[in-house]
Amino acid sequence: MHVLTGSSCPHPFISAACPLCRGSDAPGRSEPLATAQAVADALTAADGAAEIVLRDGELLTRPEALELLQQARKSSKSVELWTSGLMLARPGVIEAVLRAGVTTLALPLYGDAAESHDWVTGQSGHFQRVISGLKRVRALGGKTAVIAPLLRPTFRTLPLLVQKSQALDVAAFRFVALPGPDRAGQPLLPSLEMVAPYLRQALQMTAAAKRRASVLDVPPCLLGDRAAEMAKETVTAVIAAGAQAHARVHGPPCEACTWRAECRGLLEPTAERFGWAGLVARSDAPPTHSALK
Numbered sequence: 092m093h094v095l096t097g098s099s100c101p102h103p104f105i106s107a108a109c110p111l112c113r114g115s116d117a118p119g120r121s122e123p124l125a126t127a128q129a130v131a132d133a134l135t136a137a138d139g140a141a142e143i144v145l146r147d148g149e150l151l152t153r154p155e156a157l158e159l160l161q162q163a164r165k166s167s168k169s170v171e172l173w174t175s176g177l178m179l180a181r182p183g184v185i186e187a188v189l190r191a192g193v194t195t196l197a198l199p200l201y202g203d204a205a206e207s208h209d210w211v212t213g214q215s216g217h218f219q220r221v222i223s224g225l226k227r228v229r230a231l232g233g234k235t236a237v238i239a240p241l242l243r244p245t246f247r248t249l250p251l252l253v254q255k256s257q258a259l260d261v262a263a264f265r266f267v268a269l270p271g272p273d274r275a276g277q278p279l280l281p282s283l284e285m286v287a288p289y290l291r292q293a294l295q296m297t298a299a300a301k302r303r304a305s306v307l308d309v310p311p312c313l314l315g316d317r318a319a320e321m322a323k324e325t326v327t328a329v330i331a332a333g334a335q336a337h338a339r340v341h342g343p344p345c346e347a348c349t350w351r352a353e354c355r356g357l358l359e360p361t362a363e364r365f366g367w368a369g370l371v372a373r374s375d376a377p378p379t380h381s382a383l384k
C-alpha cells in the first residue's frame with residue numbers, strides 16, 4: 092500500500108478542527124501546503140503500486156483535485172482518498188470523485204456518536220455529514236472506509252464504532268495514532284497502552300465481520316496476535332517528500348525486542364508524554380518483509 096501525504100488543509104473552516112489535519116487549530120500544527128506539483132511527483136513515483144492512499148489535508152479543496160485523482164488512478168487500480176467528508180455534501184462532488192477513479196473514500200469518525208465527534212471537530216452537525224457522506228458514496232457504488240483516530244475521549248468506544256459502522260457497509264477501518272502535538276486545554280492524545288485492549292477488540296470485530304483493517308503508528312507489541320497481520324496491511328508505505336514531509340517522528344525502539352529492526356516505536360509526542368514504561372518487548376520473529384516503515 093502506498094501512502095502519499097497530500098497537504099495541510101488550506102481551509103480550516105471546511106475541515107473544522109479535525110485533529111487528523113495538520114491545518115487544524117492545534118498549536119504548532121499549521122504547516123505549509125504541499126504544491127500540486129509535489130503531489131503529482133509523488134504520484135509518479137508511486138506508479139504501478141497495488142494501492143495508493145491519498146491522505147492528510149483536504150485534497151478536494153484544491154482546484155487541481157480531479158486531475159490529481161485521475162493521475163492516481165493511472166498509477167494504481169486502487170485509490171483511497173482520505174477526506175473530512177464536508178466537501179462531499181456539495182452537489183456532484185462524490186460523482187466526480189468516483190468518475191476520476193477513486194475506488195474508496197475514507198472518512199473520519201471521532202467516536203461512535205455525534206456528541207463526541209462534534210466536540211472533537213468543534214463543528215455541530217459534522218458527524219451527521221460524515222454519516223451521510225458514507226451512505227451516499229455506497230449508494231453511488233463506491234467503497235468506503237472509516238478512519239478511526241485513537242483519541243483520549245473516545246478510545247473506549249472503538250468496538251462500538253466498528254459495530255455501528257457495519258450497518259453502513261464500510262469496507263475497511265483505518266485506526267490511526269495521532270502524531271501530535273496535542274491540543275492545549277483539550278488534550279486528545281491517549282496513552283496507547285490504555286487504548287490497546289479496546290483496539291485489539293475492535294480488530295477482532297473487523298476480522299469477524301470480514302472487513303479490512305489497518306493500524307497506523309501503534310507499535311506491534313500493543314497489538315497482540317494481530318500484529319503480524321497489521322504489519323502486512325501497512326507494507327511499503329511511501330511518504331511524499333517536500334512540504335508534505337510533516338514527518339511522524341518516532342522514539343527509539345526498545346533494545347530487548349526482537350521486532351526492534353522493524354518497529355519504529357511510539358510516536359515521539361506520545362513517548363514524551365507517557366514514557367516507554369509498560370511496552371512489552373516481543374520475543375517472536377517479526378514478518379520477513381520490512382513491514383512497519
Ligand code: SF4
Nearest residue numbers: 310312344345348354
Ligand atoms: S521495539 Fe519497543 S515499541 Fe516496538 S514492538 Fe518492540 S517493545 Fe514495542
